[in-house]
Amino acid sequence: MGSCFIKAVPHPLPAQKEGADRLKLFQDKFSIYKKAGEPLYKTPKSVQECIELLKIAPDGIFEVAGNRYSKSYLFSDVNYNTTSEREQVGIFESYCRFLNAMDVEFKVTINNKNRNMKALREKVLFQKKGDGNDRERDCYNQIMEKKIVEGKQGIEQERYLTVSIIRKNYEEAKAAFASLEAVLQKGFGELGSSLAALNGVERLRVLHDFYRMGEEEYFSFDFEEAVRIGRDYKDDICNSMLKFYPTYMQDEKRFAKALFIKKYPSSLSDRFLTELATVPAHTIISIDVAPIPKDVTTSTLQKKYMGIESDIIRQQRVRNKNNDFSSDISYSKRTEKQQIEEIMDDVRENDQRLFYVAVTIIIKADTKEELEAIEETLVTIGKRNSCQIEAHYLKQREALNTALPIGVRQVETMRTLMTQSLAVLMPFNVQELYLPGKGGTYYGVNQVSRNILFGNRKRLVNGNGFIFGVPGSGKSFFAKMEMGNVFLNTDDDIIVIDPQHEYFGIAERFGGQVVVLSTYTGNHINPMALPEDVSDIQGIIAEKGEFMLGICEQCMGEALNSRQKSIIDRCVRLLYQEVKEECMRNRGRQEGERTHTLWKQKTLHDYYGILVAQPEMEAKELALSLELFIGGSLNIFAHETNVDIDSRFLVYGIRDMGKELSAISMLVMMENIGSRIMENAKRGRATWLFIDEFHVLLDKEYSAKYLFSLWKKVRKLGGLCSGITQNVLDMLQNYTATTMLANSEFVALLRQAPTDLEKLSEVIGISPEQLKFVRGAQSGTGILKHGNMVVPMDITVDKDSPIYKLFSTNPFEGKEAAHEEGH
Structure with a gap:
């Protein structure tokens, strides 16, 4: 279909002029640049x-008048009104450029x-699965x-840029747009906004939806079908009746x-357009811009200046001739x-340019x-900003065509503005996070726009992240909301390391497995076990x-x-020597000749036996430090695993481990989880790992190093890690943690202590102005x-919601929700 056009029969008629240029200084000089287009039909019969x-063409290029072509682009919002004044100046200057x-x-x-509520429900709402969790x-x-x-x-808000050019034919227009798009992408890229061209169907959808x-x-x-059967594309987008009255x-x-x-006033707030655009009503606000070439502007200004100088000289001569030597030139001159x-x-x-500019607003109710109520609201906003907003009299149809992102302008309500004056009509407000669909996660609403936030960490280059918040800030609730999203809306696995036993309720409600690790439960996990695939x-x-380096250091x-490191590594190699030798033998054999020995899983007991057999004094010291955790009272990780750790929602409760076992248990958890993540990756299943009290693992060099290694491994294997902590200062003082944080693309920042905020904002790239949403x-x-x-x-979430009762950190609310009938 490349260059195929679907045609409509044109019927050009003389343009109807409207109004007069209000800038008297250039009334006749630039009028050619603001000339309105001619309607295709003076008196439409349908x-x-x-x-x-x-x-229209499939690639989105429309011919809107004889040799005039247009193309529309959808562009994303950026954070403007939520940033600092310095950042706003930067955005403003980029927009000027x-x-x-x-x-x-x-x-x-x-x-x-x-x-489109039906499409929204299909993209956002969770589909029932009949698995007991509906x-x-x-x-x-x-x-x-x-x-x-x-x-x-x-109401859903979208932003478009529609460009109009004059070319001899479609092919020339297509080449011109291809060249122009490099400028557009560069300009919007500097603004931090993304720009995407709308194809023909997408542009028709915009018109249809209006x-x-x-x-x-x-x-x-469907373009091919329309061409094949000769159907008029306008039949697919127009309504059955459209009647125009004077106002x-x-x-x-x-x-x-x-x-x-x-x-317009002599000065205008850069929030004016945002005020108009955030009125909760169905509106279209279009800013039509006709640039005046700079060389024409310069030459015209020069001629006008010379003319004024000549008028002043002539005026002075007349006064001198009348012996009036004291009078100054007239005020008007x-x-x-x-x-x-x-x-x-x-x-x-x-570096200012001149533009003809017109702002057209369509309201619908x-x-x-x-x-009339919506109009009154808009007019009031205008008055508050010293702007006069009126209805187009006897030009409703032409104004409608002008406002729609078609690419025509059929009204002449334009005035000249300099670059900076035009940039004050700032089309940006606040970024929106809306990535619905498979694997998407609900993150509440935008505090400024109140639009829902829907993200997808799997789409990020590095979806690992952190959840920060002081006690009572809601960080645990946030984590549980995300866990619930993942469990109910995907097939991914969830693993939680839970030092405070805060996540038992959600795991039990979703039929998950809670593994309580302590010296009195009799539960054991073997960190030395090998996966099936070796x-x-x-x-x-x-x-x-x-x-083992991390374990021994702890x-x-x-x-x-x-010397200690060498001994520890040597013992590990000796522990798995038998397995390694068989694997090496199998590599040189054909599939049918390979042996599959079912060896007994190795444990820390086995490792300890090899360690004590080493001759060095350092080995004796290492063995002595390990003794309590191997044969002593803290030996829960020295035996083979005797609990089910294959559940889709798995929570390790380690509150009762005590100080001695706390850091070691964290390392054991991560080793076990690392194996689970690798197995899941082979099956094409993602694993979400949540680590509460994340800062505990940063105390020792090897535990921090091991955590950093796991952090990278999970990302490569398609998993996602989340560190949850309130101790921001401890993290920022640790180089490994700071590196992990700087390389993570997901951060939830809830209420923080003021002393932590400034340092944290520098690392994760949040402006001081945006921190107002965190302070208090x-x-x-x-x-x-x-x-x-x-x-x-x-x-x-409302407190009467079952989700609130289930996820609340209040143990009584959580218990009440967890045992409600009808689950």
Whole structure:
């Protein structure tokens, strides 16, 4: 279909002029650049003829008038209103550079469209599986649906950039757009925004969703089929009735009105456009921009300046002739000269350009009364900012065509603005995190926009992350919400290292396994066990060696010297010598000749026996330090595993391990978990590991090193690690932890102590202005970093929700929820 166009028959008519240029200084000089386009049909005989399109192509290039082509791009929001003044200046300057780089007509559109609730439910809500956990899925769905309704009342906001160019044919237009897109990508990249071209079907969908608001789910269009059967594409997007009145319009179900900004103040807030765009109503706000070439601007200004100078000289001569030597030049001429000089200085010294600009607003409502109420709200916002907003009189149809991201402009309500004045109409507000679909996770709502936050850590380059928060900040609740998402909405495994026994309730509710490790339970885990697949036995032995270095360091209570390290490594190699030899023999054999010996799993007891047999004095010291954990009262890791550790939701409870066993148990957990993650990776299953009291593992060199190794391994094997801690300062003082944090793309930052915030913000890349969402934050609110996105989040849940009762850190609420009937 490459260059195929679907055509509509054009019927060009003379353009209807509207209004006069309000900038008297250049009334006749630049008027060619603001000339409005001509409607295709002066008197449309059908709704289809109201849609200003001649031809459309699959790649999204539309011919909207004779030799005028347009293309639309969807661009993402960036954090502007939530950043510091210094960062806002940076964004503002980048936007100015983008505007100066544009030498073709374009329009920026903010479309508060009707949300397709059916598609949203399909993408966001959890699907039932009949596995006994559908009740919890319903609870999550109720939470999300409520947040959606409370937020923007069924409104979804999108931003478009529509560019219009004049070329002889489609092929030339296509080449021109390809060249232009490099400039667009560079400009929006500097702003921190992503830009994606809309194809033909996507552009038609935007129009369909406006004309047929409420019927978004029924849109369907196929280019090949339309060409084959000769169907008019306009039939697929238009509604059945569209009637225009002097100050409003009406379709078969709703009322609409086109407004415009008639009068601007001498200065305007950069939040003005955001104020208009965040009104909870179905609106389209379009900023049409027609750049005036810089050379034309310079020459025109020079001519105008010389003309004013000549007028002043002529005026002075007349006064001198009348013997009036004391009078100054007239006020009007002084003012005119001053204005010209200021503009010339801006153009020459401040890299400013001139643009013709028009702001058109379309509002849509179910009733005329609702329409008028929305209009009154917008007009009030305008008055508050010294702007005059009025309805387009007798130009409703032309204004509608202008506001839609089609690429035409059929009204002349334009005024000249300099680059910086145009940039004040800032189209950015706050970033949105919305990555629904398979594997997506609900993270509450954006505190600023109130839109739901849906992320997907699997899409990140490094999905490992951290959850920070002081006691009472909601960090455990946040972690449980994420665990619930993963368990209910994916097939992934979840493993939790739980030093405070906070996660037993959620594991039991979801039918998981809780393994309580202490000296009195009789539960044992064997960290020296080998996986079923030992094909990479040398790699396995190397990993077990690293593990034993960490164990021995913890037992010794001090850093190991080189002789001790050599002995520890030697004993590990001796422990697995038999297995290694058989693996090496099998490598040289054919499949049918290989032996499969079922050797007995090795334990720390076996390792201890080899260690005490070594002749060095250092070996005796190591054995003595290990004795308590091998044959003494703390020997729970010296036996073969006797608990089920294959559950999909597995929690290790280590609260009662005591100080002596705490750090060692953490290492044993990670060794066991590392093997589990490798096995899952071979089956194509992701593993989520949550480590509470994460800072405990950072006390010793080898435990921190081992943790760092596991952190990298999990990422390579498709798993995801989450460190949960309140001790931010301890982490920031540890080089390994700081490196892990700096390389992790996911961070949930809840309420923090003021002394920790500044250092933490530097490491994870959060601006001081954004920290206001963390300082003194209520429980369950804070900042969420997801890749390059930083959003203010609110993951609070109503206290009467079963999910709240299950996840609350209040043990009585959790117990009550865990034992409710009907699970």
